[in-house]
Amino acid sequence: MLEITDLHAEVAGVEILKGINLRVDAGEVHAIMGPNGSGKSTLANVIAGNPSYRVTAGTMEFEGEDLATMAPEERARRGVFLSFQHPVEIPGLRMDHFIRAGYNAVMKSRDEDQLDPLKFDRLIRAKAKVVEMDATLTKRAVNEGFSGGEKKRNEILQMAVLEPKLRILDEIDSGLDVDALRSVSASVNELMGPDKATLLVTHYERLLTYIVPNQIHILMDGRIVASGGKELAREIEAKGYDWLAEQQSA
Amino acid sequence: MAQRDSQESHYLSTFAAFEQNGPSASPDWLKALRKQAIANFERDGFPTARRGNELWKYTDVRSLASHAFTLSKGNGHEAIDFAPYDLPCPRVHQLVFVDGHYAADLSTEPPSQAEHQAETIGHRSEGLIVGRLSEAIQERLPLVEQYLSQQAGAGAFAALNTAFVEDGALVYIPDGVAVHEPIYLLFITTGHASVVTHPRVLIIAGADSKATVIQGYESLTADAEPYFTNAVTEIVTRPGAVLRHYKLQREARNAYHVAATHATVGRDSMFASVSLDLGGGLVRNDISITLAEVGASVKLDGLYLGDGKRHIDNHTFVDHAVPGTSSDEVYKGILTDASHGVFVGRVLVRHDAQHTVAHQVNKNLVLSDDAEVDSQPMLEIFADDVQCTHGAAIGRLDPNAVFYLNSRGLDTREAQELLVHGFVSEILSAIVDDAVRQYTDDAVLTKLG
Ligand SMILES: Nc1ncnc2c1ncn2[C@@H]1O[C@H](COP(=O)(O)OP(=O)(O)OP(=O)(O)O)[C@@H](O)[C@H]1O
Numbered sequence: 001m002l003e004i005t006d007l008h009a010e011v012a013g014v015e016i017l018k019g020i021n022l023r024v025d026a027g028e029v030h031a032i033m034g035p036n037g038s039g040k041s042t043l044a045n046v047i048a049g050n051p052s053y054r055v056t057a058g059t060m061e062f063e064g065e066d067l068a069t070m071a072p073e074e075r076a077r078r079g080v081f082l083s084f085q086h087p088v089e090i091p092g093l094r095m096d097h098f099i100r101a102g103y104n105a106v107m108k109s110r111d112e113d114q115l116d117p118l119k120f121d122r123l124i125r126a127k128a129k130v131v132e133m134d135a136t137l138t139k140r141a142v143n144e145g146f147s148g149g150e151k152k153r154n155e156i157l158q159m160a161v162l163e164p165k166l167r168i169l170d171e172i173d174s175g176l177d178v179d180a181l182r183s184v185s186a187s188v189n190e191l192m193g194p195d196k197a198t199l200l201v202t203h204y205e206r207l208l209t210y211i212v213p214n215q216i217h218i219l220m221d222g223r224i225v226a227s228g229g230k231e232l233a234r235e236i237e238a239k240g241y242d243w244l245a246e247q248q249s250a
Numbered sequence: 251m252a253q254r255d256s257q258e259s260h261y262l263s264t265f266a267a268f269e270q271n272g273p274s275a276s277p278d279w280l281k282a283l284r285k286q287a288i289a290n291f292e293r294d295g296f297p298t299a300r301r302g303n304e305l306w307k308y309t310d311v312r313s314l315a316s317h318a319f320t321l322s323k324g325n326g327h328e329a330i331d332f333a334p335y336d337l338p339c340p341r342v343h344q345l346v347f348v349d350g351h352y353a354a355d356l357s358t359e360p361p362s363q364a365e366h367q368a369e370t371i372g373h374r375s376e377g378l379i380v381g382r383l384s385e386a387i388q389e390r391l392p393l394v395e396q397y398l399s400q401q402a403g404a405g406a407f408a409a410l411n412t413a414f415v416e417d418g419a420l421v422y423i424p425d426g427v428a429v430h431e432p433i434y435l436l437f438i439t440t441g442h443a444s445v446v447t448h449p450r451v452l453i454i455a456g457a458d459s460k461a462t463v464i465q466g467y468e469s470l471t472a473d474a475e476p477y478f479t480n481a482v483t484e485i486v487t488r489p490g491a492v493l494r495h496y497k498l499q500r501e502a503r504n505a506y507h508v509a510a511t512h513a514t515v516g517r518d519s520m521f522a523s524v525s526l527d528l529g530g531g532l533v534r535n536d537i538s539i540t541l542a543e544v545g546a547s548v549k550l551d552g553l554y555l556g557d558g559k560r561h562i563d564n565h566t567f568v569d570h571a572v573p574g575t576s577s578d579e580v581y582k583g584i585l586t587d588a589s590h591g592v593f594v595g596r597v598l599v600r601h602d603a604q605h606t607v608a609h610q611v612n613k614n615l616v617l618s619d620d621a622e623v624d625s626q627p628m629l630e631i632f633a634d635d636v637q638c639t640h641g642a643a644i645g646r647l648d649p650n651a652v653f654y655l656n657s658r659g660l661d662t663r664e665a666q667e668l669l670v671h672g673f674v675s676e677i678l679s680a681i682v683d684d685a686v687r688q689y690t691d692d693a694v695l696t697k698l699g
């Protein structure tokens with residue numbers, strides 16, 4: 001579904017991604033771990049098409065098509081979804097209005113039925129139930145005054161509404177309490193399917209006990225320095241990243 | 251110098267003719283008031299930054315001053331399709347003026363009031379009055395002499411308005427009366443000729459009264475001849491009154507719109523003002539609020555949308571004159587093309603005005619390289635036990651927000667539209683009357699395209 005080859009990207013003239021190779025097939029969950037500042041969010045944003053980041057070399061293919069030349073909205077319409085590490089607050093724009101506009105833009109691009117406010121209200125209520133989110137939050141301005149956990153759950157709600165194929169979840173576990181973590185993970189699993197794929201960015205092994213990855217990749221200084229099974233996550237949890245860096249330079 | 255003389259002398263000679271032919275039946279106090287006003291205008295002249303007038307440093311009125319605008323004769327008006335100006339509510343007190351002259355055919359009273367109409371309009375001070383100023387003057391209503399020009403003193407434009415005061419609206423809400431229908435004062439300019447109008451409005455909200463007044467300034471044609479609207483509104487709210495005042499300015503692209511609004515707010519009274527500037531070529535609004543008694547409060551909201559070469563200047567002044575008053579002000583601007591927005595918000599907390607609460611924010615979205623904003627909050631605090639904040643922001647749409655919307659499938663144009671709507675919604679939601687808000691929402695969203 002996603003095939004990244006020797007991807008280089010820079011932000012503000014500084015190279016952050018220095019040759020990423022990654023292949024995620026339908027039905028798979030891949031986790032990306034790595035120290036702060038190693039480029040995890042950069043990778044997530046580059047896949048989603050954030051124009052602040054510039055791809056300088058390499059290729060990204062989504063379902064066999066070149067992603068790099070697609071506008072971010074085009075990627076979203078084809079089924080790429082990014083759950084942001086830091087979702088923005090947008091005062092004055094109501095959450096349900098916003099996500100209905102997004103939903104309808106996606107549906108329109110696929111020549112499928114758009115929903116009027118009433119029908120959409122029914123949909124979003126149903127989805128809020130699925131992700132165990134308080135539906136009254138959807139009547140508030142996008143993320144404005146939301147708690148850290150509410151923001152994360154709100155991202156998952158949007159994912160539930162848009163039903164994307166490729167779900168990039170950037171630190172979906174940060175700021176969540178134990179119960180919320182369990183419930184959000186359950187939603188992510190429930191919304192998964194054989195035609196879908198998940199790219200999970202996290203710092204903590206615990207998330208990976210709820211959402212079990214097929215593969216774990218360690219990103220350091222813009223490169224994937226190790227890939228493996230869940231033993232890799234356990235090792236990181238125990239030893240940190242330094243030993244990997246040493247192994248690299250050795 | 252010579253040019254300056256000729257600019258003012260046009261109005262001086264117009265005044266001489268006006269005095270001769272115009273409002274012959276005026277009472278002596280009014281004749282004297284006009285004479286004094288024209289003398290003040292002659293003395294001060296049009297304000298220019300060049301003459302060291304700080305208040306006009308961002309707005310150049312030379313092109314306004316150089317036009318020889320004439321008073322409209324007022325011999326009837328053409329047929330007007332009123333649909334675009336209709337408030338979406340069945341009952342409204344509506345006074346309409348076309349090129350400065352009262353349009354009886356477009357003015358209405360709500361059905362329940364109809365039977366009282368002959369009695370109430372401009373005739374009785376015990377009942378509600380939503381009537382013509384000229385009638386009230388003819389009827390020698392003491393209210394008018396008592397309140398007219400009590401607040402709108404200084405400045406050349408206010409002086410000009412007073413010199414030419416003839417008609418306009420008088421709104422009087424008796425003590426304890428809640429007026430449920432909106433009071434709608436509409437000033438339409440046809441735009442066929444280079445006319446000047448001097449709309450004058452006097453609003454007196456009695457103790458514990460409640461009312462909503464909408465003042466609209468409209469042009470029949472977007473591409474009108476240059477014209478000049480020089481409006482003055484004076485407002486007094488007595489103890490406990492709640493007065494909501496909404497101004498919708500949609501003048502033509504070539505229009506000069508200068509408007510001064512003064513309000514004196516009484517004990518425990520609440521005055522709420524929302525000022526929407528969607529049109530005009532050169533626009534200057536002065537809102538001046540005196541919180542005169544304990545417990546007086548004001549909420550000031552404003553939105554200005556600049557495109558083309560529009561110049562929109564909002565000056566607000568809140569005077570916390572006594573202890574225990576509050577003000578809350580939010581002005582927002584969206585500027586595109588080569589437009590220019592100005593916000594100067596002065597808040598004065600006088601020496602003994604303890605326990606003042608004053609908040610002021612001005613935010614501007616600048617959507618093009620050629621658009622410009624000057625934002626100047628001025629807090630002058632002389633009391634020590636106060637709670638005051640202010641802030642100003644000038645910026646573009648947040649690229650992170652645009653990307654957030656893009657990442658949910660919205661293209662950049664749709665994203666910008668949603669973000670702009672979000673930006674203005676705070677101001678629009680300050681209009682609490684549903685029917686009026688529906689009307690103003692439409693006006694603003696249409697304008698935003
Ligand atoms: N807009 C930007 N301008 C300048 N530098 C940036 C920008 N965005 C990211 N960076 C830099 O790129 C590097 C990688 O950042 P990124 O957010 O991808 O890290 P991360 O691996 O997600 O870290 P964390 O675990 O803290 O979320 C950091 O050094 C960061 O400072």
Ligand SMILES: [Mg+2]
Pocket residue numbers: 040041042085170
């Ligand atoms: Mg990150």
